[in-house]
Every structure is written in C-alpha cells, then in structure tokens.
Amino acid sequence: MTSYENRVVISGIGQSAVGRRLNRSAIDLTVDAALAAVADAGLTVADIDGIATYPGAGGGPAGFAGPGTPEVQDALRLRVNWHAGGIEGPAQMSAVINASMAVGTGLARHVLCYRTVTEATEQGGGGRSGIGAGIPKIGGTLQWTIPFRAYSAACWLALNAQRHFHQFGTTREQLGMIPITQRRHAGLNPKAIYRDPMTLEDYLSARMVTTPFGLYDCDAPVDGSTALIVSTADYAPDTPRPAARLEAVGTALRGRPSWDQFDDMTTMAARDAAASMWERTDLRPTDVDVAELYDGFSFLTMCWLEALGFCGHGEGGPFVEDGRRISLDGELPLNTHGGQLSAGRLHGFGHIHEAVTQLRGDGGDRQVPGQVEIAAVANGGGPLAGCLLLSRWR
Amino acid sequence: MTEPFRVLPHIGPDNQFFWTSGRDGVLRFLRCRGCGYFIHPPGPICPRCLERDLSPEPVSGRATLFSFTVNHQKWSPDIEEPYVIALVQVEEQDDLRLTTNLVNVEPDEVRIGMPLRVVFEDHDPVFVPLFEPA
Numbered sequence: 330m331t332s333y334e335n336r337v338v339i340s341g342i343g344q345s346a347v348g349r350r351l352n353r354s355a356i357d358l359t360v361d362a363a364l365a366a367v368a369d370a371g372l373t374v375a376d377i378d379g380i381a382t383y384p385g386a387g388g389g390p391a392g393f394a395g396p397g398t399p400e401v402q403d404a405l406r407l408r409v410n411w412h413a414g415g416i417e418g419p420a421q422m423s424a425v426i427n428a429s430m431a432v433g434t435g436l437a438r439h440v441l442c443y444r445t446v447t448e449a450t451e452q453g454g455g456g457r458s459g460i461g462a463g464i465p466k467i468g469g470t471l472q473w474t475i476p477f478r479a480y481s482a483a484c485w486l487a488l489n490a491q492r493h494f495h496q497f498g499t500t501r502e503q504l505g506m507i508p509i510t511q512r513r514h515a516g517l518n519p520k521a522i523y524r525d526p527m528t529l530e531d532y533l534s535a536r537m538v539t540t541p542f543g544l545y546d547c548d549a550p551v552d553g554s555t556a557l558i559v560s561t562a563d564y565a566p567d568t569p570r571p572a573a574r575l576e577a578v579g580t581a582l583r584g585r586p587s588w589d590q591f592d593d594m595t596t597m598a599a600r601d602a603a604a605s606m607w608e609r610t611d612l613r614p615t616d617v618d619v620a621e622l623y624d625g626f627s628f629l630t631m632c633w634l635e636a637l638g639f640c641g642h643g644e645g646g647p648f649v650e651d652g653r654r655i656s657l658d659g660e661l662p663l664n665t666h667g668g669q670l671s672a673g674r675l676h677g678f679g680h681i682h683e684a685v686t687q688l689r690g691d692g693g694d695r696q697v698p699g700q701v702e703i704a705a706v707a708n709g710g711g712p713l714a715g716c717l718l719l720s721r722w723r
Numbered sequence: 724m725t726e727p728f729r730v731l732p733h734i735g736p737d738n739q740f741f742w743t744s745g746r747d748g749v750l751r752f753l754r755c756r757g758c759g760y761f762i763h764p765p766g767p768i769c770p771r772c773l774e775r776d777l778s779p780e781p782v783s784g785r786a787t788l789f790s791f792t793v794n795h796q797k798w799s800p801d802i803e804e805p806y807v808i809a810l811v812q813v814e815e816q817d818d819l820r821l822t823t824n825l826v827n828v829e830p831d832e833v834r835i836g837m838p839l840r841v842v843f844e845d846h847d848p849v850f851v852p853l854f855e856p857a
Binding site: 457459461462463464465466467468470472473474475476477478479480481483484485487488489491492495536537538539540541542589590592594 | 731733799802
C-alpha cells in the first residue's frame with residue numbers, strides 16, 4: 330500500500346537523564362535530549378528545519394507541559410521551515426504525526442520532536458495534583474466531572490475499567506499482570522525508575538487509588554525529556570544507526586470526543602485510532618514483533634491490546650493473565666522498557682523511543698530475542714489516542 | 724446546614740438551566756423539539772437531526788448505575804474519602820449519561836445496574852444532581 334508514510338522515517342532518538350527528582354529545568358533537559366537525537370541521526374543542529382512538540386508551553390499540572398517550541402527553537406537558534414505545538418490531536422504523538430506530515434509533504438526534511446516533563450520535581454513530595462482541586466469554580470468540559478470530585482484521569486478511566494470488569498469478567502489479578510510483567514522488563518532497563526521485582530501479592534496489597542486502580546496501576550511521575558528526529562526517507566540510507574520506517578499512522582476519532590460520553594465505555598478512542606491505522610497498511614496484528622502501548626494506567630494498555638486487535642474486544646484479561654504472552658520471549662513482548670508504570674511517565678515518547686531501540690536491536694538486556702521487524706506504538710487514553718506502526722529500515 | 728466543599732461550575736447562558744434545575748427538585752436536560760433527542764452536555768444543535776430548536780425538559784430523575792469507582796486518593800484537602808463517583812444512565816434515553824456521585828449508600832453495597840434516583844445538594848443558586856439507591 331502506498332501512502333505518505335512511506336516517505337518518512339525516524340532517523341534519530343535521544344533522551345535526557347530520567348529520574349524522580351532531578352531538580353533541573355525543563356529546557357535544560359530538553360536540550361540534552363535534542364542534541365542526543367540530532368547526533369544519533371548523524372545530523373547537526375543546522376540540518377534541523379522543523380520542530381514539533383506536545384502539548385506546547387503552559388497548561389496542565391505543574392511540570393506537565395515542558396517548554397514550547399519557541400523556547401527550544403531559540404535556545405538552539407534553529408532556522409525552521411515548519412513548526413507546531415499543541416494539545417489537540419491524536420494524543421501525545423500528535424507532535425510526531427504532525428511532523429511526519431510536514432516531512433511527507435516536503436515542508437521540512439528533518440523535524441525535531443520532543444516531549445519533556447518535570448512533574449516529579451515540580452509536584453514535590455505533596456502527592457499527585459488533582460485537576461481542579463482547590464479552585465472554587467470550573468468551566469468548560471471539566472464542569473461535568475470536577476464538581477463530582479473526579480479530580481484525576483484515574484477517576485475517569487476507572488469508570489471504563491469497572492465497566493469492562495462488569496461486562497467481560499475482567500479481574501484485578503488479570504489486570505495486575507501488566508504492571509507485574511512490565512516490572513520484570515524494567516529490572517533489565519538501567520534507566521527504569523522501579524526495578525525491584527513485584528509479586529501479585531505486592532500488587533494486590535498496595536493502597537487503593539480509585540477502584541479498580543491500585544497504586545501500581547498508575548504511572549510514576551518523573552523528570553525527563555525524549556526527542557526524536559523525523560526525517561525524509563531519502564536520508565535513511567545515511568543514518569549511523571538503522572532508521573525506523575513509518576508504516577502507518579492511526580489518527581481517527583469517530584466516537585464522541587469525551588471521557589464519559591464515548592459510545593462504548595469498555596473501550597476508548599483507541600478503538601478508532603487503531604482501526605484507522607490498520608486501514609492504512611497491508612500489515613496485520615500478527616506481523617507485530619513488539620508492542621509499546623501507553624500505560625498512564627494499566628487498563629489503558631489492556632484497552633490498546635484489544636483496540637489494536639492483538640486479542641478480541643473484552644479478551645484483554647485472559648490475554649495477559651499468566652503474563653507469558655507479553656513477556657520478552659512471548660508472542661507479543663509488551664512495554665519492554667518497563668513502560669510508564671516502572672520506567673516513568675515520559676508521556677508517550679518513552680514508548681516511541683523504546684520501539685526504535687528495539688527495532689535497532691539496541692535494547693541490551695531487555696532486547697527482544699530474534700530480529701524485531703515491526704513495532705506497534707500507541708499513546709493516549711480516553712478521547713486521546715494515536716498510534717504508529719514502525720518497521721526496521723532495510 | 725453547611726454542605727461539604729465542592730468545586731462548582733461557572734454558570735452561563737448555556738448551562739444555567741442544568742445546574743439550577745434542582746431548585747424545584749427536578750432534573751432537566753436539553754431536548755430537541757424536532758425529534759425528541761436529549762442532548763448532554765448541552766449544545767447548540769441536535770446532533771441527530773440538526774434541529775436548532777432545543778429546550779430544557781424535565782426527566783423522571785430515575786437512572787441505573789452504568790459504572791462507578793470508589794475513590795480513596797486524597798486529591799483535595801477539604802473532602803473525605805472514600806467516596807463513590809458514578810456514571811449513571813438516565814431512564815429516558817439509553818445514551819443519556821451523567822457523571823455524578825452516589826450518596827446514602829455504603830461503597831461496598833454499590834453494584835452496576837442498581838436503580839437510582841436523583842437528589843440535589845443545595846449550593847444555591849447551584850443544585851448539584853447526585854444519586855441515591857431508589
């Protein structure tokens with residue numbers, strides 16, 4: 330199938346230090362990641378002619394947004410032919426998808442894409458910030474949740490999870506195999522935040538956040554920046570490390586753009602993004618060698634497994650229940666770096682970085698055995714969803 | 724009686740009817756005068772038939788529990804956990820759903836599918852629609 334995606338690759342990846350309390354500024358971390366990605370792509374800063382980020386400056390809880398594109402462009406004195414930052418689109422990876430369209434249409438040749446968080450440092454020891462907590466009044470779409478003390482996406486998505494449990498018989502023991510298996514992968518990733526093994530008993534006895542989500546169903550806020558260089562495929566033969574070819578993007582949102590008014594509460598926008606991705610490729614779910622699927626909450630990963638067709642709708646529980654399928658040597662190695670649950674909330678870009686790492690065979694102790702040819706990557710939860718299919722350049 | 728702290732909505736022309744509706748103990752939703760479809764959250768047009776003539780209409784206040792979560796996390800210092808956040812399906816229309824809280828029920832007695840009825844918490848002029856077992 331011929332599509333614009335065939336003209337686009339990810340030529341370089343880079344990541345700053347990642348940690349719980351780095352006490353460094355967002356722009357400082359971003360520059361580390363950007364320079365690493367530029368060098369990894371075999372480029373210089375002068376070659377970068379586009380820039381994109383999610384969500385752009387400002388907004389969200391403390392440490393959420395990271396620097397906007399003007400700040401990064403100016404720090405590096407980039408001369409860009411195309412630039413974009415924004416929060417509306419197919420989840421965090423909308424920055425990468427926008428960049429791919431700029432490259433695919435010839436507006437730019439090498440786009441720096443980045444996502445930076447400093448939530449750990451900026452939210453300090455005070456616990457997770459509730460959205461809208463402590464303010465007297467709220468407007469916009471949040472007026473339909475915050476007055477009911479649903480202060481977090483944890484509360485909103487717990488409603489999806491509980492409905493899934495009710496309709497399909499999904500259990501906490503099944504859901505727990507996602508964080509438990511990912512923790513095993515994190516033990517092999519020197520950059521992961523939590524690396525000690527986790528047992529089912531550890532998982533079940535952890536404090537409850539909002540049923541059915543316990544502590545280990547929720548990702549770990551960190552500081553860190555991840556950068557990617559999205560380049561024209563013409564450049565792929567010249568990269569120092571193998572490029573990742575863009576096979577297909579998934580961008581659809583066919584249900585209502587809402588957390589609580591989506592037509593089927595046992596799934597999410599992931600259903601639509603995934604469907605649109607498979608409409609753009611001849612590849613099938615059985616062709617995928619590794620899956621890096623967003624895990625802001627464990628249930629989102631289960632939802633993506635179903636949405637992407639790795640198992641049927643409602644079959645996510647049985648699919649993961651003994652953890653074997655989703656282990657490094659299983660039929661679908663999942664979140665091989667530990668995901669956001671164990672390697673930190675790099676907000677989607679950690680998953681893309683890991684997919685490219687696995688396609689290159691650079692995963693070290695956590696490298697999936699055998700040649701990884703095709704990787705699926707997904708970002709987002711609720712009404713936010715975007716996904717990518719990547720292949721190893723050859 | 725002093726009601727417990729709640730973040731309250733900003734009231735404007737589009738949402739005033741909804742948030743003040745409980746003054747007379749009646750829940751109302753915006754309804755299409757053409758095809759009868761209930762629209763929530765309130766919007767400028769009927770998404771089913773594109774009719775622009777819409778008006779708030781009373782509903783029975785009866786609903787069933789579609790999903791719920793028992794929140795234990797302290798997101799805000801001024802409220803007490805645990806509490807039940809609920810997604811309820813209003814009797815009048817299959818896809819007429821509302822995020823709300825359940826009251827007058829123990830968290831471990833909450834079951835999806837249980838019949839509910841609306842009650843209002845008085846934050847005059849706002850009356851927050853909550854639900855209790857019917």
